[in-house]
Each structure stands twice: as structure tokens, then as C-alpha cells.
Amino acid sequence: MDPYPKPLRELITQLKRLPGIGEKTAARLALYILGDKSELASAMAQALMQVKEQIRLCPVCHNLTDRPRCAICLDPSRDACTICVVEDPSDVLALESSHEYKGLYHVLHGLISPINGIGPEDIKLPELLERVKNTSVKEIVIATNPSVEGEGTAHYILRLITQIRPGVHISRIAAGIPMGGELKYMDQVTLASALRYRRGLKDQ
Amino acid sequence: MDPYPKPLRELITQLKRLPGIGEKTAARLALYILGDKSELASAMAQALMQVKEQIRLCPVCHNLTDRPRCAICLDPSRDACTICVVEDPSDVLALESSHEYKGLYHVLHGLISPINGIGPEDIKLPELLERVKNTSVKEIVIATNPSVEGEGTAHYILRLITQIRPGVHISRIAAGIPMGGELKYMDQVTLASALRYRRGLKDQ
Numbered sequence: 001m002d003p004y005p006k007p008l009r010e011l012i013t014q015l016k017r018l019p020g021i022g023e024k025t026a027a028r029l030a031l032y033i034l035g036d037k038s039e040l041a042s043a044m045a046q047a048l049m050q051v052k053e054q055i056r057l058c059p060v061c062h063n064l065t066d067r068p069r070c071a072i073c074l075d076p077s078r079d080a081c082t083i084c085v086v087e088d089p090s091d092v093l094a095l096e097s098s099h100e101y102k103g104l105y106h107v108l109h110g111l112i113s114p115i116n117g118i119g120p121e122d123i124k125l126p127e128l129l130e131r132v133k134n135t136s137v138k139e140i141v142i143a144t145n146p147s148v149e150g151e152g153t154a155h156y157i158l159r160l161i162t163q164i165r166p167g168v169h170i171s172r173i174a175a176g177i178p179m180g181g182e183l184k185y186m187d188q189v190t191l192a193s194a195l196r197y198r199r200g201l202k203d204q
Numbered sequence: 205m206d207p208y209p210k211p212l213r214e215l216i217t218q219l220k221r222l223p224g225i226g227e228k229t230a231a232r233l234a235l236y237i238l239g240d241k242s243e244l245a246s247a248m249a250q251a252l253m254q255v256k257e258q259i260r261l262c263p264v265c266h267n268l269t270d271r272p273r274c275a276i277c278l279d280p281s282r283d284a285c286t287i288c289v290v291e292d293p294s295d296v297l298a299l300e301s302s303h304e305y306k307g308l309y310h311v312l313h314g315l316i317s318p319i320n321g322i323g324p325e326d327i328k329l330p331e332l333l334e335r336v337k338n339t340s341v342k343e344i345v346i347a348t349n350p351s352v353e354g355e356g357t358a359h360y361i362l363r364l365i366t367q368i369r370p371g372v373h374i375s376r377i378a379a380g381i382p383m384g385g386e387l388k389y390m391d392q393v394t395l396a397s398a399l400r401y402r403r404g405l406k407d408q
Contacts (some may be wrong), residue, residue, distance in 0.1 A: 003300040005270040007258040011251040017244055029222050031294050034255055034268070040221055041256040045249040047215040052245040053240055054211040064238070089285040090235050096207040199353050 010035065060131070061123045062107040064089045072096075072105060079103045081138040085128060085157060087111055087145060095143065103141070106131065111149035112156055120156060130154040130167060132161055146175040146193070210221065212238065225360055264335070268293045268326045276300075278308060282309045285342040289314050289332060289361060292383060299347065307345070314351040324360060336372060343373040350379040350397070357383055370396040 002009055008030055015026035033041050033095035057063070061083075065071065072078060073091075082103030086092055092105050110123040120126070131137070142157055144150035158170050176194035177186055186194075206213055212234055219230035237245050261267070262274035265287075268273065276282060276296075286307030290296055296309050314327040325329070335341070346361055348354035362374050380398035381390055390398075 003297050005259055005268055005275075006252070007254045007270050008268060011248075011255045013249040014244070014251045017248075019236055020229075020232075025224075027294075027297070028224075030255070032223055032293075033252065039216070041252045043389045044215075044218040044221075045252040047211070047218045047253075048237065048249040050211045051215045051234070053236055055209055064212060066211050070390055071209075088235075090231075092232055093231070095205050 030059070057107075057109075061105045062109060062127065063092050065106055077102075081136060082141065083128075083131065083137050083139075084143050086143050087150070087153075091143065098156040101141075103139075108144070109145060111147075111151075111153045113149045123153075123158070125160075129155070129160060129164060132165055137168060139171065141171050141173065143173045206366065208256075213337075240379050260284060261311075262315075265309045266313060266331065267296050267309055279305075281304060285340060286345065287335065287341050287343075288345040290347050291357075295347065305345075307343075310350070312357070317350075317353045317358070317359045327357075329361070329364075333359070333368060336369055341372060343375065345375050347377045 002028075004012065010105045011030045011033070012023070015021055015029050016023060021029070039057075054066045055064050056066070058065045058073055058162065060073045061070060063070045065072075079102050084095065084101060084103055084108050085106045085108060086095070087108055087110065089107055092107060095101050095105075104126065107152050108123040108125060108128070110118055112118060112120055112123065112125075132140070140157070140161060142154040144153050147193070154172055161168055161170060174197060175190070176197065177183065177190065183191065208216065208231075215234045216227070216230045219225055219233050222225060226234070231328060236325060237248070253303060258270045259268050260270070262269045263272075264277045265274060266391055267274045267276065271278075271297060276372050280369070283306050287310050288299065288305060288307055289310045291312055291314065293311055299305050299309075310328065312327040312329060312332070314322055316324055316327065316329075336344070338350070344361070344365060346358040348357050358376055365372055378401060379394070380401065381387065381394065387395065
């Protein structure tokens with residue numbers, strides 16, 4: 001017999017659908033929500049409904065927004081000549097937290113992955129090509145993850161854009177040893193990449 | 205500038221109120237909920253509303269239920285002569301998962317804690333005394349945690365029930381080394397308790 005009353009079991013079932021949350025954590029969270037004296041449950045329910053209703057994709061860069069266009073695209077202080085191509089909206093958030101990049105973004109919402117049946121038409125690649133054709137972009141920074149799919153997608157984008165507008169400068173974010181990382185713990189591919197893309201110290 | 209659109213920030217704020225969930229986990233969960241193609245957000249919102257609407261306390265044992273009385277109190281196969289006293293509904297769930305106990309429960313919803321200004325009247329202790337007076341209970345198993353408040357509450361219950369109905373047998377769950385635990389890693393109080401409450405092996 002399930003020791004939980006039905007509505008509590010239902011909440012646990014729903015919480016368990018979240019990544020990294022198992023039966024025990026879900027039960028702990030559900031009991032916490034139930035025991036909360038304030039309006040936690042209703043505030044959370046409302047936030048869940050609103051996020052689904054109000055969040056849409058920016059028609060230009062396909063980043064998440066609750067406006068007709070996203071805050072980054074609308075910001076006049078951003079450099080409209082540079083577009084950084086990323087896989088997911090969470091990548092935009094990660095890059096923004098570095099405060100290093102001042103250009104615009106293009107979110108692909110996926111990577112080309114023949115093994116999973118995902119082709120160039122299944123992600124926002126045609127939209128990127130349209131953007132490159134119709135705007136005064138001068139540089140494309142390809143910031144997909146350094147994985148098999150990420151590298152494959154990067155090379156595909158490089159080839160296409162070189163065909164359409166050969167004048168556009170195309171760069172790739174650096175792959176190497178992360179700050180604070182130690183050589184002895186790095187995998188072979190990262191070390192090989194760090195060596196291959198070494199930079200002359202005098203250039204800086 | 206907050207990189208998150210307002211409804212997404214609101215969902216992250218609400219998720220962060222849950223215990224053990226910080227900014228990074230909340231953001232990861234919120235983006236997962238947003239990216240989910242099925243009805244995760246609305247199903248979760250509905251579960252949150254229903255749990256608050258439908259879950260109440262059993263008027264007899266004060267355990268969580270969605271019925272007029274809880275499933276354990278209504279179960280005719282349970283031994284109505286034994287009442288196990290616990291602090292929280294989650295303790296009932298933990299004990300039920302052991303399949304060892306076949307009696308009824310009484311959930312105090314707290315422990316006596318003078319330092320936090322919680323007296324015997326602030327928890328479901330008067331209700332326990334009423335129950336002991338008016339039912340044919342023969343044994344009370346006090347299963348509060350082996351903490352300062354748990355021990356204090358246990359002794360308080362022992363004194364009160366001995367006054368009201370001296371014939372009731374009152375027991376305390378065993379404190380000692382948990383199964384699979386190692387002596388060398390145990391704290392002094394646990395070791396002292398394990399020694400003090402040692403049992404004769406021939407008794408079994």
C-alpha cells in the first residue's frame with residue numbers, strides 16, 4: 001500500500017520528473033511544500049503557469065524573452081556586427097555572466113546530430129543564414145560545446161557562411177584547459193587541443 | 205541587468221525557496237521545465253494546488269490524509285492497542301517503509317522546545333492525552349528523534365501518561381549504532397547509548 005495520500009503522491013510524481021530529483025528528494029520537497037505556512041505552493045503554481053504562457057522565443061535571435069523582442073537584441077549598446085552562435089538559451093546566460101561579450105546572439109536550439117536524426121533544418125540554422133544574408137554582420141563567433149556534435153555543427157556553419165558571404169570573419173571559442181584546472185587531470189583530447197591551439201605570448 | 209526574462213526569474217525565485225535548491229539548481233530546473241515539450245509545467249502547477257486543497261490532518265492521529273480519516277486509522281488489520289508517537293508525518297512514512305510496525309500512530313507536529321518557545325500545548329500533545337484517556341490503548345511507543353528536544357518530549361509524555369493511566373506500557377525506540385554503521389565513526393553519545401542499552405543475547 002502506498003503510504004502517501006493520493007494528491008501528495010501526485011506531487012511527488014511530478015517533482016520526480018525534474019532532472020536530478022529522485023523519490024527521496026521529491027518526497028522531502030513535497031512534504032516541505034505541504035508544511036509551508038505561507039503561499040509557497042500557490043506562488044510556485046502561478047510561476048509555473050506564467051512561465052509557460054509568457055516566455056516565447058525572440059524572432060531575431062531565438063533567445064528566451066517575455067517581450068516581442070529580447071532585451072539583448074533591443075539593447076542599442078550591443079555590437080550588432082557580431083553574432084555569437086550557441087546551442088541553448090542556458091549558454092547565453094552562461095556567456096552573459098562572464099560580461100566579456102558585447103555582441104548579439106543566435107540560439108540554435110540544438111545541434112546537428114545525424115545519429116539522433118537531427119539535421120540542419122531541425123535547428124535554427126536556416127534562420128541564422130537569413131540573418132547573415134540580410135544584416136551587416138562582420139563576425140560570427142561559434143560557441144557550441146567542444147563535443148562531436150558541437151564541432152560538427154561549427155564546421156557546417158563555417159562552410160555555409162563562407163559560401164554565402166565570404167567576407168564574414170568566422171571564429172570559434174577557444175578549447176583548452178579551464179582556469180584553475182590541472183594538466184595532470186585533463187583528458188587527452190583537451191590536452192591535444194590546448195597544445196594545437198597554443199598562442200604566441202608576444203602577440204598579446 | 206538580470207539576464208533572465210521576468211517570468212523565468214520568478215520561477216527561479218520560487219524554486220529557490222525549496223530546501224537544498226540554490227540559484228544554479230533552480231535555474232537548471234526552470235530551464236528544464238520551460239524546455240519540456242509535454243505538460244510538465246501545468247501538471248506540476250495542478251499537483252501543487254491540489255496538494256494544498258485536498259490534504260488535511262486525520263482528526264484521530266493527525267497524520268496527512270485526503271479523506272475524512274487516514275488510511276492507517278481506518279485499516280481494521282492494524283493493532284489499535286498500540287500507538288506510536290512521532291514528530292512529523294515524514295516519520296510515519298519512514299516507519300511504514302520498514303513494514304515492522306502494525307499499530308496506529310500519533311503525529312505531534314513538533315516537539316517541546318522551551319528555547320524556541322514551543323510548549324506542550326503548541327503540539328498535538330493534549331490530543332494524545334485525550335486519545336489515551338478515551339481508547340483501549342495498551343502500549344505507547346515514543347519514536348521521537350534521539351535529540352535534546354526528542355528526549356525531553358519523550359520524558360514529558362512518559363510522566364503525563366503515567367499519571368493519567370498508569371497501566372499503559374510506555375516504550376522508547378532503541379538508540380544505538382545504525383545497521384552498517386562502524387563503531388569508529390560513531391559519536392560519543394551514540395556509543396554511550398549503545399552501551400547503556402545493550403541487550404542480553406540469550407533474551408531473544
